[in-house]
Amino acid sequence: MGLNIRQASVIYPSADGRPPVEALRKIDLEIVNDDFVVALGASGCGKSTLLSLIAGFLSPSSGEILLDGSQVQGPGADRAVVFQKHALLPWLNVIDNVAFGLKLQGVDEARRYEIARGFIKLLGLGDFETSRVYSLSGGMQQRVGIARALTCDPKVLLMDEPLGALDALTREKAQELILNIWSSTHKSVFFITHSVEEALFMGTKLIVMSPRPGRIAHRFDLPFSRQFLGGTPAREVKASREFIALREEVLKIIFSDEEAAA
Amino acid sequence: MTEHAYPNTQSKKKGIFFFLMKARATKPGETYGVPGQGDTLLLSLGSIAGIIFLWWLVTSMGWIKPLFLPGPGAVLGKFVDVWNNGFTNTPFLEHVAVSGARVFGAFLLACLVGIPLGIAMGMSPFIRGVFDPPIEFYRPIPPLAYLPLMIIWFGIGETSKVLLIFLSVLAPVALGARSGVKSAAIEQVHAAYSFGASRWQVMRHVILPSALPEILTAMRIGIGFGWTTLVAAEMVAATEGLGYMVLSASQFLQTSTVIMGIIVIAIIAYAFDLLMRFVERRVVPWKGRM
Secondary structure (H helix, E strand, C coil), X not given: CCEEEEEEEEEECCCCCCCCEEEEEEEEEEECCCCEEEEEECCCCCHHHHHHHHHCCCCCCEEEEEECCEECCCCCHHHCEECCCCCCCCCCEHHHHHCHHHHHCCCCHHHHHHHHHHHHHHCCCHHHCCCEHHHCCHHHHHHHHHHHHHHCCCCXXXXXXXXXXXXXXXXXXXXXXXXXXXXXXXXXXXXXXXXXXXXXXXXXXXXXXXXXXXXXXXXXXXXXXXXHHCCCCHHHHHHCHHHHHHHHHHHHHHHHHHHHHC | CHXXXXXXXXXXXXXXXXXXXXXXXXXXXXXXXXXXXXXXXXXXXXXXXXXXXXXXXHHHCCCCCCCCCCCHHHXXXXXXXXXXXXXXXXXXXXXXXXXXXXXXHHHHHHHHHHHHHHHHHHHXXXXXXXXXXXXXXHCCCCXXXXXXXXXXXXXXXXXXXXXXXXXXXXXXXXXXXXXXXXXXXXXXXXXXXXXXXXXXXXXXXXXXXXXXXXXHHHHHHHHHHHHHHHHHHCCCCCCCCHHHHHHHHHHCCCHHHHHHHHHHHHHHHHHHHHHHHHHHHHHCCCCCCC
């Protein structure tokens, strides 16, 4: 059960006389139970393509993507996505944005506001239910985006660099918030980031991807998020010798990919 | 003498284009580097007052004969006269009502047809392929050029008048709606799909609302074209209307009536534009904010 990607490849057909591009080659990945899988890699390594595959925006050229044993056919609320930005609907206020997925599914108004209120509280937006989303700060907008995806009650929550547009301080706070929500909702998460520190801190599993063709080059199991949820302060986790050693190891892998590309 | 150490950085030349020459620090409360900031109401009122003053000056001094340009007083007097006694035996407000009905009727029809058509053109390559050539073909043609055709086809009655105005409004409204369809960010569309939206729901809940600002702007531009075309539409076989009033007054060299009619048309059009701006602020307060 959960999400299974088996030997999935994506090849973009040739265009303008250029040869076909192999965006992903034979990806095997399992996201089950409360896995928090983080994808990390140099730009162009296929992270976002992989997310599009899971979300169902893109179908694989070969291989298969199974959710609870059945083939993924297009996007659906069981795989709600949180984007980096520009994804909220400015004509709706906070609660209508959060309840948007439920509205699409035909849930009646009283019920969807009730559910939405729960997630608004969970994300610490209780005082902003009727605020215009464009009047909120970037960090709060992102929390609306997360609340909105959670109301869909997805089996796998997909996050495409959700914290990439936030300033460093807001970002660390948001990391902790996401981990706390993850541990209270027991969701599977697939999370893309460019930040090595963020990847190590948040994930239970890390995949480091390499470009040309996009593939999973390294896999790591990570203990750090559980340390944080067990009560160790975030900065202490991130300053531990183990964390720093792994951080440098992963950075080395990514830099060597970047250099190979340059 | 230290403040004159760099004589060229504080140029004393303050010509009319001084603001183009050199970057300056802003006052607190303004944003550095954003062109065109600031309130213009006072300047606009001043500009209007200046034009009226100049008008009054050149006419009352006798520099321009009343046949070519009657003074503001004469135009105002003509307005009061037409208001009280009507023009060619028709009350003034009836002229206004007839023209208003033609322009707003055609505008309403053009919106009812043009907005769905533009949206469909934005959403479907098939519909775009079919309707793009005819719209782009007739759009740049001056309405006066196809007015004869309208008359040959539809006669000299109301139909050809309203149709002429309708056509001049249709193109900008349809093209605005068409490009408005592209306003939604791909993230908004993808997010909606990932929450289980159908294609219809994405159109209804994401594409349409995000197209609204451009559609409203297109409607503002469209009604402007409508007023522009009004006079042409009332050129043939009209016995009522502001355009008719202006045209027939010009044939009798009643310049004061011509200018009065022009000002009345401008005021109605401007008032409607203000109304549209108000609607814009109420309906799409988020325009340009995300």
